[in-house]
Amino acid sequence: MLRWSLFIILYILIDLYAFQALKNVTKSKWIYAIYILASLVVLFNVMYQISTYDSSRFMDAGRAYAFGFFITIFIPKLILISFVFGEDVFRFFIAFYGKFFASSGEFHLPSRRKFVSILALTVAAIPFTSLLFGMYKGKYNYKVWSYKLEFDDLPESFDGFQITHISDIHSGSFDDKIKVQYGIDLINEQKSDIILFTGDLVNNLADEMIPWKEAFSKLQAKEGVYSVLGNHDYGEYVNWNNQDEKQSNFEAVKNVQKEMGWHLLLNESHFLKLNDEKIALIGVENWGEGGFKKAGNLDKAVSTVSEDTFKILMSHDPSHWKSKVKDDLRKFHLTLSGHTHGMQFGIEIPGWFKWSPIKYRYEHWAGIYEESGKYINVNRGFGFLGYPGRVGIWPEISVITLKRKTPIV
Numbered sequence: 568m569l570r571w572s573l574f575i576i577l578y579i580l581i582d583l584y585a586f587q588a589l590k591n592v593t594k595s596k597w598i599y600a601i602y603i604l605a606s607l608v609v610l611f612n613v614m615y616q617i618s619t620y621d622s623s624r625f626m627d628a629g630r631a632y633a634f635g636f637f638i639t640i641f642i643p644k645l646i647l648i649s650f651v652f653g654e655d656v657f658r659f660f661i662a663f664y665g666k667f668f669a670s671s672g673e674f675h676l677p678s679r680r681k682f683v684s685i686l687a688l689t690v691a692a693i694p695f696t697s698l699l700f701g702m703y704k705g706k707y708n709y710k711v712w713s714y715k716l717e718f719d720d721l722p723e724s725f726d727g728f729q730i731t732h733i734s735d736i737h738s739g740s741f742d743d744k745i746k747v748q749y750g751i752d753l754i755n756e757q758k759s760d761i762i763l764f765t766g767d768l769v770n771n772l773a774d775e776m777i778p779w780k781e782a783f784s785k786l787q788a789k790e791g792v793y794s795v796l797g798n799h800d801y802g803e804y805v806n807w808n809n810q811d812e813k814q815s816n817f818e819a820v821k822n823v824q825k826e827m828g829w830h831l832l833l834n835e836s837h838f839l840k841l842n843d844e845k846i847a848l849i850g851v852e853n854w855g856e857g858g859f860k861k862a863g864n865l866d867k868a869v870s871t872v873s874e875d876t877f878k879i880l881m882s883h884d885p886s887h888w889k890s891k892v893k894d895d896l897r898k899f900h901l902t903l904s905g906h907t908h909g910m911q912f913g914i915e916i917p918g919w920f921k922w923s924p925i926k927y928r929y930e931h932w933a934g935i936y937e938e939s940g941k942y943i944n945v946n947r948g949f950g951f952l953g954y955p956g957r958v959g960i961w962p963e964i965s966v967i968t969l970k971r972k973t974p975i976v
Contacts, residue, residue: 571614582606585647591684605640613637628742631955632702638954639698643691650687654680701911701956707746708961709753709949714935716942717972718900721877722844725969731759731788732965734883734905735767735797735948739775740955744782750949750962751782757966761790761839764829765905766797766853766883770952771805773819784827790839792829795850796820797883797906798859799952832881834864836872846877849899854891855884855906863887869897879903885931888943901967902943909933909947909960923960933960 589602616633731754741747754762769775776783786792800820807813824831832850839846849872854863863882872878878899880892885904892899909915909932913923925932929945936943947963 575610578610581641581644581648584651585644587651588647588684588687591681592688609633609637609640628740628955631740631953634953635698635702635955639695639702642698643695646691646694647687650683650690654683697958698954698956701954701958703956705957705961706911706951706955707743707750708957709750709964710961711753711757711964711966712934713966713968714944715968715970716901716935717970718877718940719972720875720900721969721971722841722846723971724841724844725839725846725877726971728841728846728969729757729759729761730879730903730965730967730969731757731762732765732903732944732946732967733762733949733963734765734903734946735908735950735952736764736779736783737767737770737799737948737950737952738779739770739772740951741779742955744778747779748782750964751785754964755785755787757964759788759966761848762786762788762792763848763879763881763903764792764794765881765903765946766795767799767905767948767950767952768794768797768824769820770799771802771816773816773823776820776823780823780827786827786829792827793837793848793850793881794824794829794831795881795883796831796833796852796862798853798855801853801860801862803860832868834862834868836868836870846879847872848879848881850881851887853883854887856886856890859884859886865891865895874898885929885943885945889930893938893941893943898941900941901969902941903946903965904931904943905946905948907932907945907947908952911948911951911954911957911960913958913960915959 586602589598613633616630733754800817802813802816802820805813805816807816821831821833830837832848834851836847836849839848847869849868851863851865851868853860855861869878874897878897878901880899880902882888882892882902882904884906888902888904892902907925907929910923910925913921913925915921915933921933923932931943931945933945933947936945944965944967946965947960949962949964951957951962
């Protein structure tokens with residue numbers, strides 16, 4: 568009760584302070600009523616969703632949208648109070664100067680300037696409309712990112728070999744079968760030689776895949792579909808009744824991939840062969856810095872792979888590449904990861920500018936990175952989690968073409 572009381576008091580104080588900007592622009596009681604009603608509905612809805620939290624669902628649709636609408640309204644209010652507070656600071660110094668330095672009778676404290684409030688509302692409208700768009704359309708605004716990567720030691724038979732890389736499906740968050748099917752069709756339209764999925768099939772429960780299993784089983788590639796596990800696939804974020812129940816769910820997550828015709832790699836390797844040449848496809852279980860599960864065993868996964876073999880590594884968390892993979896002497900030519908989602912929020916102008924708050928947590932968070940001839944692609948994710956939308960960082964299908972570098976004569 569104490570935490571709820573503090574939360575409500577803080578929310579109301581922020582609300583009242585932000586309301587000053589609106590009050591200075593319009594005197595319409597209808598607009599005031601809409602503002603107050605929307606604030607109260609969003610507040611009590613998010614409180615209801617939190618108080619009825621079911622740990623077995625992690626973030627179901629009702630809770631996700633409650634959270635989404637909350638931040639859609641709350642973030643613009645923080646922008647409003649930054650403007651109002653800034654003006655209050657200015658007014659304070661004016662008052663201070665007038666009290667101690669102005670001649671008698673000359674001091675006048677200006678009223679709130681209307682143009683500051685208009686400017687504040689205009690700026691606040693940007694995240695408000697963006698976050699609404701992100702929930703309405705952005706979360707299914709699939710984009711295909713195409714890359715060509717050159718290697719000196721790529722076997723000739725694999726020159727032009729095309730990979731479609733997807734990650735972070737998070738099937739428990741989906742709410743539109745037609746749009747998800749569009750994304751699946753877009754994957755198949757790439758007609759790649761192989762499809763590789765780098766983890767987080769579900770939010771928590773294997774049952775989340777039941778409505779989507781048939782659709783994802785239609786993914787097709789000449790060399791098949793291969794997958795690894797992400798941190799959400801282990802059921803780590805559920806309060807299970809017992810360990811057997813958790814293990815049963817974990818086995819079901821693995822089995823559903825087999826039922827879809829996918830080849831799940833659990834700290835193991837598979838050789839792709841063309842003509843008399845081969846490359847190694849290596850899949851490790853989740854390994855992440857910080858508090859994330861560290862089940863990945865790179866040594867075990869490459870135990871049957873010689874050092875001079877061309878290697879493609881599938882590892883869900885890009886922090887694995889940073890910490891363990893990129894400096895490994897066995898040379899993993901290409902690593903495929905996901906996990907970050909690009910935070911589902913940011914600004915991106917392809918080939919020129921890329922920014923998201925997630926960059927302050929992960930050094931490698933979206934797209935291709937290269938170091939000493941070794942590459943990692945961090946997929947922005949096919950699905951979404953938490954906030955039920957995407958703004959600026961759209962759901963991604965990566966298409967990577969391997970090329971053999973032509974020697975300079």
